[in-house]
Amino acid sequence: MAKANYQGQVKHLSDRLIELQKPIRILDAIKWPARFERDFLASGGTSLPPADLRYYQGIDLGFDPDILRDRFLNLRGEVRRKLGRNDGLGGILCSTIDQYLLVIELLRTRGSADFGRYSQQLYGSARDHLRGDRKSLRQLGEKLCEIFSLPGAGHLTRPYEKNIPATEAVSILSQRLGQYFQPGDIRVILSDGIVSDAAAGGDYIKINQDVDFTEFDLQVLEVHEGWVHVGTTINGRRQPWASWLSVGSPRVTACQEGLAVLMETLTFSSYPRRALKVSDRVVAVDMAEQGADFIEVYRFFCERGLPPADSYKITQRVFRGGTLRGGSVFTKDLSYLRGFVENVNFIRSSIHSGVPEILPMLFVGKVTLDDIPVLYEHYLEGTIEGPHYIPAMFRDLNGLYVWFGFASGISVINMARVQKHFHKLFSDIPKVAPLYDKVIDSAVD
Known part of the structure; x- marks a missing residue:
């Protein structure tokens, strides 16, 4: 042919x-x-x-x-x-x-x-x-x-509170995703019709108007919903011939969700x-x-x-x-x-x-x-x-x-032996409030 x-x-x-x-x-x-x-x-x-x-x-x-x-x-x-x-x-x-x-x-x-x-x-x-x-x-x-x-x-997560209201979250995500996508390719909108905190569509992310967010939450939404879910949809829509790559049946779910979680990890989000x-x-x-x-x-x-x-x-x-x-x-x-x-x-x-x-x-x-x-x-x-x-x-x-x-x-190393060695060092460490609290406080001052 x-x-x-x-x-x-x-x-x-x-x-x-x-x-x-x-x-x-x-x-x-x-x-x-x-x-x-x-x-x-x-x-x-x-x-x-x-x-x-x-x-x-x-x-x-x-x-x-x-x-x-x-x-x-x-x-x-x-x-x-x-x-x-x-x-x-x-x-x-x-x-x-x-x-x-x-x-x-x-x-x-x-x-x-x-x-x-x-x-x-x-x-x-x-x-x-x-x-x-x-x-x-x-x-x-x-x-x-x-x-x-x-x-x-x-x-590690104790200092991070859910103090970012949904309206502010929309503004922050719109600004951040605007640096990744071209103008008009993605929208971040408020919604009162979703049960979850947020949800991605073909070219948008819906934010639950009744939810407050942490800075970590926004980092996750940026890469998980934005870079991966919306990004792959738009890339699929740009296909001149294989247009089916813009839609996902359950056979792609593991790859999509796993890639999204991996991106959260690789970006330290x-x-x-x-x-x-x-x-x-x-x-x-x-x-x-x-x-x-x-x-x-x-x-x-x-x-x-x-x-x-x-x-x-x-x-x-x-x-x-x-x-x-x-x-x-x-x-x-x-x-x-x-x-x-x-x-x-x-x-x-x-x-x-x-x-x-x-x-x-x-x-x-x-x-x-x-x-x-x-x-x-x-x-x-x-x-x-x-x-x-x-x-x-x-x-x-x-x-x-x-x-x-x-x-x-590193995967060939016997981690059980490594942990046994370092456990001796860690076992005598006093169990006190984490030191990073003091670092954060001094930075704020």
Whole structure:
């Protein structure tokens, strides 16, 4: 097939995929209203939210599942006929279509035992093993919960208060993101219609008008929602042929969320409580998958020291769409930790394999790690356009190469022996208020 004809076919099929997926809104189809939280907390955490099968049946999907399923199946057949069964970009398109077919079944089964089965097919299970390792996500999540719950973690974040109102947060983020994006490419707006603190859309970030923020919160939103989620969307929209890279099915969720958490880390924007939240989500999913009900998971986090409102939020994220008795739950929150580990290992492997130049393709659009070699090949021949918005450390890879090169080398060291040596030094340190408080005070004076 001539190059121009091939590119035209990719564009036509991509645009059709974008059009078909438009009415699918997973989170809107399983969301809970704010009154559920108010009533639950008012009951002292004893009265289950009324999120049963009847409740979900009352939320209109905005599409006919059978009709949409048939249209996706027709598109999959057309992709195979026009691009061929062995075409790389065609394979990605078909895999994306298969994901949307699963999503239709996921939403069709809201509030039932089957919902959890489809969720596991889309997002995985907490008992899944990490790629290339024997440890499960739950085991890693527990280990990280332990690390981020150490006394020192609380000392570090104690001086940072939620004293930035939403209106000021909008102004600060608009100014900062204006230095990363071109004028008009992104908006930061107030919203009274979201449950979370903030949410990213195609070219905007919504800020909950009823929430106050810390400086750390704004740093996280800048790189997580702005650089990664909005940035990859805009990069996908700039594709001349592969327009589907601007939209994300669940198959890209782990790569997207993991990359966003990784960027928080590489820019030193994250903080222990934030990292603990990511780890807690894995534990919550596993408990619910293994049969703990809504109240049991909620009480578990209350007993761990989380405030009731925070315990509710982490619990409802897992139980939305499924059954409150446990077993059938929404496993999307595994994506943050799974994706972080997989992105780190992808970067390290690209360095060991001698192809670090492939790394900017992480930002080319909504992708999975397995897509990137195929996309890079088509980038070299001109069908895929390179990413326009790329964080500085991925534009000039020297520092990133050295960082991950050292990390890979140090990984061969026996950390148990190292910790044993330094533990002797640390064990005699007086347990007093952290010295940085005095440094901060003197700086303010």
